[in-house]
Structures are given as C-alpha cells and as structure tokens.
Amino acid sequence: MARPTVDAQIRVRRHPERASYDTGDIDAILDAGFICHLAVVRDGRPVVIPTLYARDGDRLLVHGSPAAGMFRDAARIADVCVTVTHVDGLVLARSAFSHSINYRSVVIHGTARQITDDGEKTEALGVIVDHVARGQWDTVRRPTPEELRQTDVWSVTWTEASAKVRSGPPKDDEADLDLPIWAGVLPLVTTAGALIPDQFVAPDVAPPDHLLSWSPASSGAGDTSGK
Amino acid sequence: MARPTVDAQIRVRRHPERASYDTGDIDAILDAGFICHLAVVRDGRPVVIPTLYARDGDRLLVHGSPAAGMFRDAARIADVCVTVTHVDGLVLARSAFSHSINYRSVVIHGTARQITDDGEKTEALGVIVDHVARGQWDTVRRPTPEELRQTDVWSVTWTEASAKVRSGPPKDDEADLDLPIWAGVLPLVTTAGALIPDQFVAPDVAPPDHLLSWSPASSGAGDTSGK
Numbered sequence: 351m352a353r354p355t356v357d358a359q360i361r362v363r364r365h366p367e368r369a370s371y372d373t374g375d376i377d378a379i380l381d382a383g384f385i386c387h388l389a390v391v392r393d394g395r396p397v398v399i400p401t402l403y404a405r406d407g408d409r410l411l412v413h414g415s416p417a418a419g420m421f422r423d424a425a426r427i428a429d430v431c432v433t434v435t436h437v438d439g440l441v442l443a444r445s446a447f448s449h450s451i452n453y454r455s456v457v458i459h460g461t462a463r464q465i466t467d468d469g470e471k472t473e474a475l476g477v478i479v480d481h482v483a484r485g486q487w488d489t490v491r492r493p494t495p496e497e498l499r500q501t502d503v504w505s506v507t508w509t510e511a512s513a514k515v516r517s518g519p520p521k522d523d524e525a526d527l528d529l530p531i532w533a534g535v536l537p538l539v540t541t542a543g544a545l546i547p548d549q550f551v552a553p554d555v556a557p558p559d560h561l562l563s564w565s566p567a568s569s570g571a572g573d574t575s576g577k
Numbered sequence: 578m579a580r581p582t583v584d585a586q587i588r589v590r591r592h593p594e595r596a597s598y599d600t601g602d603i604d605a606i607l608d609a610g611f612i613c614h615l616a617v618v619r620d621g622r623p624v625v626i627p628t629l630y631a632r633d634g635d636r637l638l639v640h641g642s643p644a645a646g647m648f649r650d651a652a653r654i655a656d657v658c659v660t661v662t663h664v665d666g667l668v669l670a671r672s673a674f675s676h677s678i679n680y681r682s683v684v685i686h687g688t689a690r691q692i693t694d695d696g697e698k699t700e701a702l703g704v705i706v707d708h709v710a711r712g713q714w715d716t717v718r719r720p721t722p723e724e725l726r727q728t729d730v731w732s733v734t735w736t737e738a739s740a741k742v743r744s745g746p747p748k749d750d751e752a753d754l755d756l757p758i759w760a761g762v763l764p765l766v767t768t769a770g771a772l773i774p775d776q777f778v779a780p781d782v783a784p785p786d787h788l789l790s791w792s793p794a795s796s797g798a799g800d801t802s803g804k
Contacts, residue, residue, distance in 0.1 A: 385664055385678070387614035389623035396616035398625045400662040400682050435627040437612055439770075442788060446706055446717045447724040451612070455627050479673055483763075490673045491753060497674040519775035526718055527777045532784045536710075536791055537770035543666075547761040548746035550754045557759045561669060564763055 370513040379456045379513050380405045380434055382566070384482045388412060388462075389431040403432070403506075404481030411474045412462065414502035426464035432506055433457050440536040443520035444529045452535060454515045460508030468495060474503040485560035540566055597740040606683045606740050607632045607661055609793070611709045615639060615689075616658040630659070630733075631708030638701045639689065641729035653691035659733055660684050667763040670747035671756045679762060681742045687735030695722060701730040712787030767793055 370376070380403075389398040402413040410432060434456045441450035465471045476487040493501065520533050542564055545557050597603070607630075616625040629640040637659060661683045668677035692698045703714040720728065747760050769791055772784050 385662065387625050387660060387662070389616040389625035391618050391621065391623050394618065395656050395686065396618050396623055396658040398614050398616035398658045398660045399684060400660060400680065402678065429622050431623040431625045433614060433625045433627060435612065435614070440709060442710065442713065444718055446702060446714065447720050447728065449706060451629065453627065457626060459622065475673060479676060483667060483669065486669065487673065489758060491671055491756060493674050501674065529718060530779065530782050531716060532774065532778055532782050532788065534772055534774040534778065536772055536788060538767055539770055540765055540767050543764035543766055545761055545763055547759065551759055551761065552757065555757050555759050561759065561763060
C-alpha cells in the first residue's frame with residue numbers, strides 16, 4: 351500500500367491495545383460512516399466541524415462550502431485532522447473507573463487540497479452522494495456550473511492514520527467481580543425510519559429501491575470491498 | 578446568562594439561517610449527547626479525538642486520560658474547540674446540489690482546564706457517568722486515588738458557542754419540482770438494544786431500572802431542564 355499509517359505523532363498512547371494501524375481496519379471504519387469531524391488550525395486556534403465524506407481509494411473526499419471559510423490559504427491547501435467515530439454501546443461496569451464506551455474510530459492526519467476542476471469536482475460529488483445512498487447519483491439532476499461554484503470538495507490525503515476499537519464486556523478488577531452490581535453492555539444501533547416524501551412528489555413517483563432498502567450497512571457506507 | 582455566545586469568529590457563514598446563538602438551543606443539543614469531538618492544536622497541527630462529556634451548567638466536563646497527551650502545557654490549560662453532532666436523517670432531493678443531512682450540532686470555542694483536585698475530579702466523574710446513564714453513579718464502586726490518577730477530567734468554559742440545525746424536507750429549486758424524481762427524508766434514529774450481562778453477573782443480580790429503561794431520551798442525555 352502507498353499509505354504510511356503510523357509514526358510517533360499518531361501512535362495511540364491511551365489504551366494502545368485498542369489501536370490498529372492496519373489499512374483494512376482503517377478503511378472498514380471509514381467506509382462504515384458518512385459524517386466526519388474535520389479539524390483545522392485557524393488564527394492559531396483549533397476549529398472542528400462535522401461534514402460529509404466518502405473514502406475514494408487512498409484519499410477522503412470531504413464536502414464543504416466556500417462560505418464556511420475553513421481554508422483561507424490562497425493555495426487552497428491545509429493541514430487537517432479528520433476523525434470518524436461510530437458509537438456501538440455503553441460499557442457498564444462494577445467500578446466507576448471501568449465504565450467505557452464501545453466504539454470504532456479513525457484519526458487521520460493529512461493535507462486537504464481543494465478540488466477546483468469542475469469535472470473532477472462533479473465526479474467527487476458523485477462519489478460522496480453514492481457513498482451516502484448507493485445508486486442515488488444516477489437518479490438525480492446533476493450540478494450546474496453555478497451550483498458547483500457554491501460547493502467545495504476537498505481531497506484529503508494522509509501520511510498517518512490510526513484506528514481505535516473497543517468492543518466486548520467491561521473489564522472490572524477481579525476484586526470487584528463479586529460485588530452485587532449488574533455489569534455488561536447496552537448496545538446502541540442506528541436504524542433508518544420510514545421514508546417521508548416531500549409535498550411535491552407526484553403520486554406515480556415511487557421511492558427507488560435503493561432508498562426503500564437503505565440501511566447503514568447497505569448504503570455505500572457499508573461497502574468494505576476496498577474500492 | 579454569564580456566557581457570551583457569539584462574535585465574528587464563530588458566526589456561522591454557511592447557511593446562516595440554520596444558526597442559533599441561543600443558550601437554550603445550545604444547551605438542548607449538548608444535553609442530547611454524550612460523545613463530543615475535542616480539537617486542540619499540537620505542534621502547530623490540528624488534532625481531534627472523540628471523548629465523553631457532560632454539560633455542568635455553564636461548562637463542559639470532558640473525560641480524558643493522562644496517556645492521551647492532549648495537554649502538554651505545564652499549566653494544564655489549552656485552547657480547545659468542542660463539537661457535538663447529532664445526525665437525524667438523510668435529505669434526498671431532486672437535484673444533487675440540494676441533497677443534505679438533517680442534523681443538530683454545536684461548536685464551542687473555549688479553554689480547557691485540567692481538574693486536579695481529587696474531590697472535584699470525583700464529583701465531575703459522577704456528573705459524566707450520570708449524564709450517560711442517569712442513576713448509575715449511585716450503584717457503582719467509586720474511584721480509588723490510584724484510579725483518579727489514571728483519569729483526566731477537563732473543565733471546558735467557553736467564550737463563543739453556536740448551534741446549527743437543519744430539519745425538514747429538501748429545498749429543491751422550483752424548476753426541479755416537476756422532475757419525476759422521488760424526494761424527501763430518510764430519518765435516522767439511534768436505539769438501545771437489549772442489555773448484555775457479562776459472564777460474572779450473579780443470577781440474583783438484576784439490571785437496575787435505570788438501565789432497563791435507558792434510551793437516548795431518558796438518560797441524562799435527554800435532560801434539557803437547564804441543570
């Protein structure tokens with residue numbers, strides 16, 4: 351793989367047993383979501399905002415807007431940190447100290463470059479739309495040049511990335527195991543509700559199959575095939 | 578209120594109609610979650626990690642670890658940006674451009690101070706534990722001095738905060754409304770699964786009511802009473 355994934359800067363120091371620097375592990379977590387938290391330094395201070403993304407091979411495509419002003423650099427390049435987090439459950443232990451969260455997260459340190467070519471930008475938007483809802487891009491009206499001007503897409507490449515995963519039951523001290531306190535996991539799951547059409551949908555326009563069957567696992571977000 | 582909540586630095590420029598600087602709006606979004614993304618500047622570069630938090634009046638209490646090394650300043654104070662995001666649904670439009678996400682988010686710019694007093698730290702951990710699962714703190718073994726040494730809690734106060742909310746149907750251009758394309762919202766909801774006891778729970782130790790009835794809305798996370 352072309353991606354270096356670890357050095358001293360990113361090495362996980364808190365619970366290192368939960369860390370992975372494996373490209374497959376990292377890609378699986380990235381592909382299981384569509385909202386990231388993107389951090390930059392602005393005027394010397396940290397700024398972090400949520401936004402849409404999709405993995406495109408060895409880069410992330412990140413959605414933005416010229417108005418958000420994340421990139422003031424005339425070169426349209428910035429150091430970024432992108433973090434993706436999935437919360438899988440509450441870990442309820444006998445001791446306060448052993449309480450935790452089951453989660454999967456990836457932290458990426460890299461560089462964001464603004465995509466300025468209209469063709470490349472349109473293609474990138476298609477990757478993002480289809481990542482959120484696979485099959486959607488082919489059914490919708492494509493962006494006009496004016497709409498492209500009102501949209502930013504950043505290509506994020508990274509020099510360092512790490513995954514961190516906690517799963518399974520609590521890890522109480524042995525001395526606490528006999529305490530008459532319930533301990534275990536409360537799983538948390540994100541599910542899709544029923545589609546809500548807007549008021550302009552004609553009676554003969556049904557939702558497409560890819561939306562009717564959407565789930566976090568069936569969307570582009572569920573693809574771990576290593577595209 | 579003692580909290581100033583807006584100036585030019587934080588003013589939302591992208592979709593300003595979605596922004597709010599109202600303390601009640603901000604608190605409601607903070608109280609509806611327990612995972613934040615905390616950003617700092619380290620060696621001139623942005624770093625953002627997910628962690629647990631609870632609102633405690635006009636400050637956030639944020640969970641951490643000495644090993645994570647977020648704070649290298651001997652004064653144990655750092656500029657931070659804390660962002661909390663709830664994803665409520667996919668907004669599926671007739672045009673690619675009008676696609677969006679329904680969400681509620683808060684961005685805070687402030688200062689994190691490490692809590693070093695054992696009594697204050699214990700109290701803060703209680704607030705965090707009870708925020709994640711109300712009633713839990715009174716049922717578990719409290720931290721020992723050694724456990725407290727292995728835990729960091731930061732008190733984050735802010736000078737600026739803003740909320741941003743998108744809800745409702747897509748906003749397609751009028752010219753697109755007659756296109757034979759389905760448009761609307763796919764709601765996304767986080768739900769709790771059945772409790773999974775660990776292998777050491779004795780047969781006569783039942784889960785407490787506050788865990789059996791836990792939901793994102795019934796936990797401390799659902800409290801918007803302005804504690």
